[in-house]
Amino acid sequence: MQSLTQSPTAPDFVQNPYPFYERARTAGPFFYWQDYDLICTPNAAAASAIFRDRRFGREAPPELARPIAPHTAPFYAVEAHSMLELEPPRHTRLRGLVLRAFTSRRIASLQGDVESLSHSLIDALPDEGPFDLISSFAQPLPVIIIARLLGVPEDMAEQLLRWSNAMVGMYQARRTHAMEVAASDAARDFSEFLRSYVEQRRKTPADDLITQLIAAEADGERLSTDELITTCILLLNAGHEATVHTIGNGVKTLLETGTVAQVLSPDTVPRVVEEILRFDPALHMFTRTAYETVEVMGHRFERGDQVGLLLGATNRDPQVWDRPDRFLPERPDKPNLTFGAGLHFCVGAPLARLELQIALPILFRRLPGLHLAAPPRYADVYHFHGLERLMLAR
């Protein structure tokens, strides 16, 4: 197997990881990424097979679980109950409870909220001079919507962002001790807030997700209080982080490729959004661990072996996509791996799609002269492929 070196924090790579993915692709379905000490795949068929194969999972086998450093204990205490980190049967129970509350009817009912919030965020933009679309639009929109869906006060949005940003620092390549402490502090404060908020909400049920989860908790066996808290944190964090960056990457792509007109027509919006999700996704790497000996496309994994699935690369696999490096909203509809696949397929995919399909047309219809006011720069991290700011002018 070919071994490649590429620092995940090198500025060139962060700004444009795709040339490295192409170099990796020539190595075959799998290559060894030295900097991560990890076997990775840029191959869509291999990644899709691994996502769907129950002999691989997110949880490390017990004998390989790493000891938890005391200063990170509060972070892992939250993670211990996260469906994203669990496998069946706990995963099935937690995911089932969330899906029961996360119905397509409830998601569709958010359409009016996403519309009116998009308009009010645009109303608040400055009349003149450049503004940052990330902080003024891409961030508040999904944060406020997920807060509403759960039933958490909207004026908490800024605080939710701070906790969430600190917590996802744990996924950063080459994280520092200070980042681990910040993530753990945020996990502890976020849990404490939710614990007392849930206590309050037990007395004031409403038509929201927290109320439904509290009802599941009251049933006893089905949801413990710790699971309830972690599920709320997971939904609040996962419910905006990737969407923020998808809005940013999408607006950048539409402006740079001169394809804004395509997002204005209701007929083409869904396909433009799928192409945005394929072309420049916000999350580029997810890992899986083999639970037994498995062979995938000629590579033999042993129990405990890890593999990195490079979604940004799989979405540009020429065996699946014609001219993969071109942004072509008119391309035939095919599934990409941006929301994962299999057991852990993103619970929030319908909500993220709804937000993108509504917010982007409103933005460009309201601001027809929107243009880049400065060259966009991706934030200097690999765990989120997203812009640090997106300076635009009307």
Ligand code: HEM
């Ligand atoms: C464009 C936006 C989004 C992207 C690209 C995205 C991507 C993903 C991916 C790739 C996974 C699977 C991870 C794995 O298999 O290891 C995932 C899982 C998940 N996502 Fe999303 N997501 C987005 C938006 C959302 C939203 C809006 C929510 C919540 C409302 C959400 C909640 C979740 C949850 C709860 C899981 C865990 C599912 C499980 O473990 O069964 N996501 N997401």
